[in-house]
Amino acid sequence: MSTTTTEFPSPSYGGWLSKTEAWLDSRGKGAWIAAMVLGFIFFWPVGLALLAYMIWSKRMFKKSCRNRHAFRSNHWNGGLHQSTGNSAFDAYKADTLRRLEEEQRDFQAFLERLREAKDKAEFDQFIDDRSRRAAQPGQDAEAS
Secondary structure (H helix, E strand, C coil): CCCCCCCCCCCCCCHHHHHHHHHHHHHCHHHHHHHHHHHHHHCHHHHHHHHHHHHHCCCCCCCCHHHHHHHHHHHHHHHHCCCCCCHHHHHHHHHHHHHHHHHHHHHHHHHHHHHHHHHHHHHHHHHHHHHHHHHHHHHHHHHC
16 A cells, blocks of 8 residues: 655745745846836735835835936946957047046046036135125214
């Protein structure tokens, strides 16, 4: 007499939920946002639950502004300074990149000077207004 035992898969807590979460994670933040929007469209509590989960699990803030600059510099600099094998193009690319970086530094310096000039003009205007207001009550008292 042979007894065969049928093994059933153990019920994992949230099996389909964890698979869905992994599937959305593999597609990125856009998939999470799309799922949330669709949840709001079809049944608002689902969209609200997805929004709460995204905020609670920090999925909304994975790629924040703090990381964008680091990503941009690592991503772009890695590919920009690699040789293509064409020496003429590499020389042109290096010259163009050097020129663009120089222009960017010059433009940043210009913006800084512009901000400083604007700040100085606003401060001078404030001081002038303040000195005029201080001088007015003295003139009013002399006129009386």
